[in-house]
Amino acid sequence: MEEARMAVGMLLAGEGITAESYKQLTEAMFGSYPMRGDDAPEGLIIHTAGASDQGWYIYDVWDSREHFERFVAAQLGPAIEATGAGGGAQPQPQFFPIEVLVKGASASV
Secondary structure, three states: OOOOOOOEEEEEEOOOOOHHHHHHHHHHHHOOOOOOHHHOOOOEEEEEEEEEOOEEEEEEEEOOHHHHHHHHHHHHHHHHHHHOHHHHOOOOOEEEEOOOOOOOOOOOO
């Protein structure tokens, strides 16, 4: 029997990305800002992004780390190189296993 793969949380904290460069990256990858649900990369369960006093934070839940890494290779990495967002540096995410994921009735912000 095949072992079930566990979803992973991914956090990018700060990384030199601003609200403007995040918008620029999103438009470069998906042609619009914000990204539409139909444009979500394969394996993405939820995506959140916003500013804090320490910088811009991105928190995602992915089906697997491999899905995120494929997204970086195919879309995010090339968009960073093309736009120079975050000083052109590739992201250094933190990953952790998702033990519990609860989806509420309302997802509007």
